[in-house]
Amino acid sequence: KKYNVAILGATGAVGREFIKLIEERNFPYNELKLLASERSAGKEIEVAGKKYTVEEARPDSFKEIQIALFAGGSISKTLAPEAVKFGAVVIDNSSAFRMDPEVPLVVPEVNPEAIKQHRGIIANPNCSTIIMVMALKPIYDSVKIKRVVVSTYQAVSGAGKEAIDELTDQVEAVMEERPVKARVLPSASLDKHYQIAFNLIPHIDIFVDGDYTKEEMKMVNETHKILNDPSIGISATTVRVPVYRAHSESINLELDGPLSPPEAKELLAKFPGVIVQDNPAEMIYPMPLLASGHDEVFVGRIREDKSVKHGLNMWVVGDQIRKGAALNAVQIAEYMIHQNLI
Ligand code: 2RA
Numbered sequence: 001k002k003y004n005v006a007i008l009g010a011t012g013a014v015g016r017e018f019i020k021l022i023e024e025r026n027f028p029y030n031e032l033k034l035l036a037s038e039r040s041a042g043k044e045i046e047v048a049g050k051k052y053t054v055e056e057a058r059p060d061s062f063k064e065i066q067i068a069l070f071a072g073g074s075i076s077k078t079l080a081p082e083a084v085k086f087g088a089v090v091i092d093n094s095s096a097f098r099m100d101p102e103v104p105l106v107v108p109e110v111n112p113e114a115i116k117q118h119r120g121i122i123a124n125p126n127c128s129t130i131i132m133v134m135a136l137k138p139i140y141d142s143v144k145i146k147r148v149v150v151s152t153y154q155a156v157s158g159a160g161k162e163a164i165d166e167l168t169d170q171v172e173a174v175m176e177e178r179p180v181k182a183r184v185l186p187s188a189s190l191d192k193h194y195q196i197a198f199n200l201i202p203h204i205d206i207f208v209d210g211d212y213t214k215e216e217m218k219m220v221n222e223t224h225k226i227l228n229d230p231s232i233g234i235s236a237t238t239v240r241v242p243v244y245r246a247h248s249e250s251i252n253l254e255l256d257g258p259l260s261p262p263e264a265k266e267l268l269a270k271f272p273g274v275i276v277q278d279n280p281a282e283m284i285y286p287m288p289l290l291a292s293g294h295d296e297v298f299v300g301r302i303r304e305d306k307s308v309k310h311g312l313n314m315w316v317v318g319d320q321i322r323k324g325a326a327l328n329a330v331q332i333a334e335y336m337i338h339q340n341l342i
Pocket residue numbers: 126127128154155157158159204215
């Protein structure tokens with residue numbers, strides 16, 4: 001069976017990855033509609049050898065559409081319910097509906113059972129959350145988790161094409177001893193911007209209560225929802241680093257029971273979508289340059305934390321644009337097709 005598919009945000013970093021993935025994975029589409037803001041409408045994009053013209057997204061763009069992949073952004077809030085009215089299933093990468101009790105928040109390898117509760121919209125979790133829960137799930141299922149302390153090292157791709165270009169421009173400017181321009185990070189919407197080249201910015205999205213950022217609270221709240229366990233203590237520090245595509249995370253766990261590093265490695269290696277890269281003697285561990293462009297989440301530096309009872313450390317790396325966003329959403333759609341949920 002083939003489906004009429006729409007991609008909203010087709011010209012952005014995540015939207016372009018959607019297109020790459022439906023080609024690579026032979027996604028079963030009949031009609032394909034590429035939708036974007038008025039600014040990007042009119043662009044021509046080739047998909048599987050056929051040329052498509054990007055159309056301005058409007059509510060009636062979703063007439064006849066069965067699967068709508070939303071790359072993210074505020075436009076989701078208004079257009080997702082409109083697309084559902086036309087009978088489409090919307091898989092939304094924006095944060096608009098993630099904490100809505102009627103909207104499943106899904107990583108297919110972690111909580112696929114949540115998908116069938118959907119009422120038209122399924123939310124794709126935040127990239128840093130997806131990458132973390134892929135590593136937490138096999139451990140959680142074995143010995144439950146009391147507390148998570150995570151520090152992230154997030155690629156500029158998370159802030160979109162403009163941030164990717166800005167990193168390049170700034171590195172060139174520094175090398176050529178020209179003035180460095182900062183216009184995008186930490187967030188284009190803020191009125192102060194900082195250089196990311198050769199720097200780290202401990203600020204992603206906006207500040208909220210308790211001087212945490214929204215990005216940090218997403219990791220807390222979304223993980224609770226996906227694992228369906230609000231009792232897990234979670235503390236996050238999210239940092240932007242001068243890396244192009246893959247997010248890295250240093251994760252410290254206090255488990256509810258004993259789990260040695262070899263036992264943890266075995267659980268992780270068996271988990272679909274996770275690859276263990278952990279051999280210090282051979283200098284084998286995940287790195288963003290190695291993880292970029294891949295589908296899996298990579299885990300290494302697995303070691304006991306003797307400073308607490310049942311303590312465990314690990315280092316987790318995943319491609320923010322693929323598993324962190326576009327791939328996870330496409331896998332949700334594929335799962336629904338295979339389970340006859342669409
Ligand atoms: C970021 N997680 O990295 C956010 C959105 N992708 O900027």
